[in-house]
Every structure is written in structure tokens, then in C-alpha cells.
């Protein structure tokens with residue numbers, strides 16, 4: 504499995520007043536192409552911080568962070584923004600859909616930055632909305648959809664750019680059990696059927712059980728997980 508994400512001796516700290524607050528310490532991690540990794544750990548252990556770094560939403564304080572061979576920590580701001588838009592699909596706990604746009608328009612949004620024609624965009628959006636089982640809801644606004652359906656729109660939006668990497672932060676955190684199962688099955692299909700590499704932060708053991716591997720963070724230190732699933 505060739506590596507998609509390579510992290511070497513990564514640290515992250517914040518300043519609180521004139522005090523340094525260490526959040527991640529000496530992280531070393533390789534995520535292979537087609538892997539599905541769950542990041543777990545107590546609240547405040549640094550899971551979202553690590554996910555945001557991998558997704559290029561933030562920068563490490565030190566260390567190497569390569570995605571597809573590019574040291575994204577060293578990209579200038581504008582290049583990092585472009586890189587992120589072209590390579591990373593995001594799934595958040597609270598969906599982050601635009602309320603004034605329909606499901607179709609929300610999914611089309613990332614494609615507006617590409618050179619695709621309107622017809623090509625429509626084909627792409629139709630395809631992914633069909634894949635997430637919402638072809639008949641594309642004209643609905645988020646407020647007209649259930650939480651599970653909104654999350655599936657968000658997954659379609661993540662998928663529509665054909666990302667190198669999908670990052671998910673508590674994707675089932677706001678869902679009831681049945682909707683959470685639907686969303687997890689869908690993520691499993693993205694991984695198994697489409698070969699998408701997924702990194703997911705979760706507190707949910709059932710969500711983590713869908714992953715190929717589980718790593719734990721404890722006070723900013725990545726620990727080997729003896730209970731990792733195969």
C-alpha cells in the first residue's frame with residue numbers, strides 16, 4: 504500500500520497569552536492509500552487538531568507532513584487553499600451545508616472552482632447524489648432533510664471532487680443510531696468500492712469498528728492500539 508499521508512516528528516502548540524500550550528507531541532504516522540483510519544481518544548487529546556493538520560486546515564509547529572508526496576506544511580497560503588480544494592473531502596459532525604442552497608447546489612459548490620462546464624458539473628453531482636441515495640431529494644433544502652440525509656449530502660459534496668483523502672470529524676456525532684449506521688455503511692462503501700482513503704475522528708466504538716485501523720491519542724501523544732481491528 505503506497506503511503507498517502509506521511510507524518511514525521513510532528514508537533515503542534517498554541518500560545519495562550521505568553522504561555523506555550525503543547526497539543527501534539529512528536530507524532531509519527533503513515534496512512535496508506537485506501538486505508539480507513541479511526542482516530543480515538545479522550546476529549547482534548549488533540550484528535551481534531553491532528554485531523555485539521557492532515558487536511559491542510561492548519562499548520563504544524565514543526566515536523567514533516569506530506570500528503571501524496573507534497574510537504575503541505577511548507578506550501579504558501581494560497582497554494583495550500585488550492586491544494587485543499589482539489590484534494591480533500593470534508594465531512595463534519597454538523598454537516599456544514601449552506602441552508603440557502605438545495606442539496607444539488609450544495610454538492611455542486613466545490614465544482615464551481617474547477618473548469619468543468621455546467622453540463623459536466625450536473626453529471627458529476629447527479630452521480631454522487633445517486634450514490635448516496637438522494638437522487639430524488641436534490642431539490643430539497645437542508646431544512647427539508649433529516650440529519651442523516653443532510654450528512655449524506657455532505658458526503659456527496661466531499662466525494663464530488665474525487666478527493667485523494669476524505670477527512671471526517673465525528674460524522675455520526677449528531678445522528679440517531681439508524682442514521683449513523685446508514686452513514687457508516689456509506690463511508691465503508693466509499694472506502695471498499697471506490698478505494699477512498701479516509702481518516703475519521705470518532706468517539707463512537709461502532710463507527711471505529713468500520714475502520715481498518717484505530718489509533719489513539721492521549722494528551723497529544725499517538726499510542727499504539729492493542730485492540731486495533733484488522
Ligand SMILES: Nc1ncnc2c1ncn2[C@@H]1O[C@H](COP(=O)(O)OP(=O)(O)OP(=O)(O)O)[C@@H](O)[C@H]1O
Pocket residue numbers: 517518524526544545546547548549550551552553
Ligand atoms: N486555536 C486554539 N488555540 C488554543 N488552544 C487550542 C486551539 N485549538 C485547540 N486547542 C486546544 O488543543 C487541545 C486539543 O483540542 P482538539 O480539539 O484537537 O481535541 P479533541 O481530541 O478533538 O477533543 P474533542 O474530542 O473534545 O473534540 C485542547 O486542549 C484545545 O483546548
